[in-house]
Amino acid sequence: MDNDQATFYLSQFIGKPLRIHVSDGRVFGGQMKCTDKDRNIILALTYEYRAPSAEVIRKAVEASGNPSAPVNWNSRYVGLVVIPGGHIKKIEFEESVLPGQRSGVSV
């Protein structure tokens, strides 16, 4: 991939919803605004999602008696954030298309 292709590829995601998993296990979902060589990513209108702690899961399982009892993730609004490239573990693109419509992004 040369620079032009890379720029084209990355600019497809501008304004599109991304989910970014960071090193401490949290997930940030927001609209991509900007990225650079170090893979720092700025997300706008971001929500932070955090897996429930082991303690909470244990309590939920105990309370329901069901080993696969559902436990909610905690989420909260955090707005505009910059995620340093070094902390990014996984990037997911959340694509939503109308039925039958072709995707405008080549992943």
Next chain:
Amino acid sequence: MAEPSLRHDTRSTQDPNEIAPYDGAGASNNVSKSSSAHEKPVSLPLRQASKQPVTPQTRIHDITEKFTSACNTLDVGQLVKDEYFTLFESIGAIEIMDPKMDSGFLQPGETLEDDYDPLTPLLPEELIGIMDQLLCYEMAWHTGYPLSQTLFTSVYIDRLLWPEPKAFEQAQFYHGTFPNDTRPGTLLEVLRAYCLALIKGCDFVIAKITGRDYFEEEDFCTHTYNRVLLVHVPVDVFLRELDAAVEMIEETDVEINDGLRSAIIARLQFRKDFLLALDLDCPLDSLSNYWPPVLKHIAAITSTHQLGKTVPGSFSTKIQRRLASTVPPRPIVELDFKDAFEKLKQLCIDCEEATGFTNLPLDPLEYQSFLWTFASRSPTPLPYSRSYLSTILFHPDILNTSISLPLADVKSLVFPSSLILDPVNWTMSPPRNNLLPKPPRLQFALLIDEFVERTGQPYLDLWVALGQNRCRLRRMLTHVITSWDLLQEDATLVDADLMSAAHELGMSDDLDSPLSTWVYIKKLWMIEKVVLLGFEQDIYLPDEFAGMYYFLSLIAGKRKDALLVCVKHVKERTMQLLKANKYQDAEEVRDMGFYVDSEHKYAIGASEFSKALHHFYTILLYLRLVPSPHRPFSTEALRYELRMKPFLSLHPPEVPPFAAFQTALKPYGPYSTPNSSFYANLRTPDSPLWTDLDASLKAAKDAFARVKKHGAKKSKAGGVEQAWNKEVQGMLASCIALGVAVAGVKAAVKEGGDGAGKEVGVRVEIPAAGMGKRYAEGWVVGKVVKD
């Protein structure tokens, strides 16, 4: 996360394919189905609902690798970004995983949740400690800190509000059901009632403040971080909880010593009365009954505060991690109980004072005096108290009066028993033929209506400004003045029409241009206040005092002249009415004359006193007795322009040109090298240097004495009589203080002998603002002290 919604989406997307053949959003594979739908025989022209939901399908792609390699290919410094996304915006972004910025970041080994269990049984002492701590945070919030750094740091409050309770009963310190069908201990139940009432109180406070003009994050933070402060629960539910809590604690089988018991009850009673007072639906006519009980309880709280024992574990900054927050984590704000208590007391007293507004006579000038006095209270009222007053002021019952408020104001200054405002004018009907001229008296009514409507906004702007804190009041007034300047232009036009209509009737017993005179007088009053507020807030440095008091004397002088016309007019009008044997009208006009005369005398006092101060500080400048800082990067002309900036666009009054200003301020040449006549005049007590000053001072003193004689009622400040008396007394005291200071300088220069006169052997102390060292905050009289 989105997984559950994904499943939901796939199912619902099938529906539109079957039932929404007309939907334009449908894609090509729908076509065959839609044609079959057409062929179905239908008996009625059924129309499809216009929009069937077409839910987009969501797919998740892992793009980590490709994204990473694409990033690697970018050049150093190259950004791939939204073209509307600016560097400036990016500065506001919070850096994730940076402990100082990211409120969700956990240090190694740190847990998200606190280990404090809000169901741990409490001691009565601890209960009191937590209640008082909550009160401290509540007051810290009132002074402007966000909830995230104050009340929302409480584990108890967090438990009650999150997850959001769907029903009131779900607002508990535990989630789900309480084990073994028991209840938390009595004291925890009591604390719960207290916390719930506190939360509802915050909800009322936010509703009241956001209902009026305020400045978010400057005055007050209304942000609730996506927590709902029990908005929909009616107030009586909370009162019932508090009553139940009092009953529980009164039960004798709860083992508490009586001192603690009554301390807890006092706190619950306080919450109840406070919540009642904060309620938004209090009827206007009984407002004043709500605050005295609150004040009664807070005395009991402070005397038992030492019984409490703090529970630091029950407050934590960690809760910020779970609040919807776009700001970095911040520490808890600690407000001392003593300070918090003072704030609370001040809040209650200010609100009680504000309820006095409901007893005012229906007179916009009384309202104005009240607003001005309230804004002048020291310490300055909290945002809540100010909103409380403006809510009363802008209450429909107050605002929708039978007479227009601006018109009542106009009437009391420039229309003494005038035919122009005769109610009969409003009963006239226009001629059937549109081409015929309207009768003059109908024209009066139409013109006045037009003017009143035009005045509405600037008039309300003035009231809104008076409801702000002092610093903002000064800044806002400068804008209000500009809008009044435009109003004056329009008033001039209306005046011309009024006069031509009056001419048709052959009337000549009115002022030449009543409306613009009124606007002008009001505008000058505002300019005076802006300058005085500048002194009050230490905007001007001591070496600028002479110049600013000079400007003030000009403005007040103009107001004095304009008012003199009104005073004369009222007198003439009274005579006319007496001659016409209209004794009742004459009496009314005479009463109205008291107000005009009092205003006139006050304007004389202000202009003469500021003239005296101007002379006084000019002399001090020549004697080098006021410090003048070294200013390498500014010139006098630029500084003058800066000070006059708010007033430069006005006409009238025109700001004097810089040259004229210089002549007035430097009658004897430059301060460093005054010409010889200065020293000669300085040592001659009957030279114009001193006689002008003494004459102004005497005139000011006489004028203020006359104002005092008129009294608060006649000066339309009857609702704030005490404060008004204090103000006038302060003016008189300032005059005396200036007299003493002048005598001090006179004596010093006499003893100073000959020579350059720089070594006069005295120094001048400028009393500090807001410390109670000035007799009137806006009138700074330097104190002459012997070295």
